[in-house]
Amino acid sequence: MEDAPPKVGRGLLLRAGLAALLIALLSGTAVASAVFLQVDDVLDIVKEEGRAPIALPEIDAADVGGPQTLMILGSDERFDDKKNGAGRPRSDTIILVRLDKDNDAVSVMSLPRDLKVTIPGNSVPTKINAAYEQGGPRLTLRTVKKVLSTPGRRFKVNHLVTIGFESFQRAINYVGCVYYDVDRRYFNDNAAGQNYATIDIKPGYQRICGQDSLDYVRHRYSDNDLFRAARQQEFLRQVKNQQGVRQLKDPTKLKDLARVFSRYFDSDRGLRERKELFALAKLVIFASEKPVREIPFIPDGEEQNSAYLLASEKRIEETVARFLSGKATVSARPKGKRPAQTRRRRRSTRSASLKNVPNLTSAVSEGEDQAIQADPKLDFPFYFPGRRLAGSRLDGGLSSEPTTRLYTIRDERGKAHRAYRLTSRFAGQVPEYYGIQGTTWRGPPILDDPDEMRTVNGRRLRLYYDGRKLRLVAWRTDRAVYWVSNSLMRRLSNRQMLAIAGSLRRLGGR
Numbered sequence: 001m002e003d004a005p006p007k008v009g010r011g012l013l014l015r016a017g018l019a020a021l022l023i024a025l026l027s028g029t030a031v032a033s034a035v036f037l038q039v040d041d042v043l044d045i046v047k048e049e050g051r052a053p054i055a056l057p058e059i060d061a062a063d064v065g066g067p068q069t070l071m072i073l074g075s076d077e078r079f080d081d082k083k084n085g086a087g088r089p090r091s092d093t094i095i096l097v098r099l100d101k102d103n104d105a106v107s108v109m110s111l112p113r114d115l116k117v118t119i120p121g122n123s124v125p126t127k128i129n130a131a132y133e134q135g136g137p138r139l140t141l142r143t144v145k146k147v148l149s150t151p152g153r154r155f156k157v158n159h160l161v162t163i164g165f166e167s168f169q170r171a172i173n174y175v176g177c178v179y180y181d182v183d184r185r186y187f188n189d190n191a192a193g194q195n196y197a198t199i200d201i202k203p204g205y206q207r208i209c210g211q212d213s214l215d216y217v218r219h220r221y222s223d224n225d226l227f228r229a230a231r232q233q234e235f236l237r238q239v240k241n242q243q244g245v246r247q248l249k250d251p252t253k254l255k256d257l258a259r260v261f262s263r264y265f266d267s268d269r270g271l272r273e274r275k276e277l278f279a280l281a282k283l284v285i286f287a288s289e290k291p292v293r294e295i296p297f298i299p300d301g302e303e304q305n306s307a308y309l310l311a312s313e314k315r316i317e318e319t320v321a322r323f324l325s326g327k328a329t330v331s332a333r334p335k336g337k338r339p340a341q342t343r344r345r346r347r348s349t350r351s352a353s354l355k356n357v358p359n360l361t362s363a364v365s366e367g368e369d370q371a372i373q374a375d376p377k378l379d380f381p382f383y384f385p386g387r388r389l390a391g392s393r394l395d396g397g398l399s400s401e402p403t404t405r406l407y408t409i410r411d412e413r414g415k416a417h418r419a420y421r422l423t424s425r426f427a428g429q430v431p432e433y434y435g436i437q438g439t440t441w442r443g444p445p446i447l448d449d450p451d452e453m454r455t456v457n458g459r460r461l462r463l464y465y466d467g468r469k470l471r472l473v474a475w476r477t478d479r480a481v482y483w484v485s486n487s488l489m490r491r492l493s494n495r496q497m498l499a500i501a502g503s504l505r506r507l508g509g510r
Contacts, residue, residue, distance in 0.1 A: 056268045058141050060156035067100035068158040071144065073137055075164050093232060094144065096323065103326030105293035108236060110229035112297060116308035117147050127308065137162055148320050155320065162266045169210030177209040179445050180238050181485055184423050184433040185397020188221045196221035203397065204405055204421030205437055205444060223430045225309060230488040233294040238446055293467060295323045354456060354499040363388035370422065371507045374404045378418055380440050380480045386503035388424060389492060395425035409441060417441035432487040442481045447474050456502035470494045473501040
């Protein structure tokens, strides 16, 4: 029987397990600093209890004190497949993490697995994730470096880590699951023979565990790889505010961290070397207090009559430049404006008037209908938006389920809180969703550390950014908290987000 997992702090596996701010961010400055004092003990644990390192001669040695790029591969290999010899696994996820003490953020970028590339040793282009099937982590590394390099700049990868399905699920379950804001109803049982992974998750802020979390971050039925990458990056963002991550500031946890990492993850030889572990720990100290910035890899489009995503050399070059610089855009910002992250914790006193925001329409009538049904069933006020995105409609997911989801969520101490979720769907090449959430849990992790405070329609709003785009706008009362969540692809403008949040009202008034 397999040994039970060691009793490690929650923050470790959340950071490690999920694809990886992982070793890159470890658990913050305290643990990174502890590496200097306990490096020999850590290395002894990894060498004695861990798996053999992956042979990767293509790994680039980092310059002393210079930036580092980590590649995290999530493979679709399962234990039963390995035992039964059922085919070779593919890389289900390819994530790059950039640590640079001179940048103002840690960059995270996902490569879509359907990206059309020519794998080294092949003459016919295929999907990038086929590299793992053909040659494992080493060929995947060679492929990624080839695709992201330009004639004047060779793309470097300094460390590589892999994680399989079972390890991911164990990591999430072991840390007590993750509180996450699910944007819509996800359901597929393959009843019509679709042959996609099954999933059954309802919308709203909730605690999701191993199998559900894996189903969620892997999901691609009814959308595509771009949305899956957005889900994975948003999952990473919300993971870092979990209780276990906040609590893991005790450097005595470092040996447990090393023990679990060595048991569940494969890595390159450099992470077993004293000098390189020192260099990474030093870089983590510089980067641990910086925000994480997702760099979207947006291809030029899909190849006609195929599932391939296409990206020109120019598009790749622009995307890599953003990743290496940690900037949301490579163009110079307008004078007088600063990136959202540099305004962190700024308390704005200005009031915004948002009466004539384009592409919004009245939602009062449908909101009142929802309130009449939901309000009597809740023990806190039901607020609905007075305005909505033009062309959007409320969407409960399955026809058998109500449009407004009423449910109970338990906090980190086990206390029950009532909650509701309104989900709005709007048309695009692929349907997208934004949401209104209300709950009596007034301090959920998702609302930690707002980037800005702003007054709209006399209401004090808490603003949370992704680069310059608002991803979430929240409002707190004496009894509950409410927020508006942008779509995964951030399709609602900042003014639309603020106007919708400012329009929240109760039956009979504000």
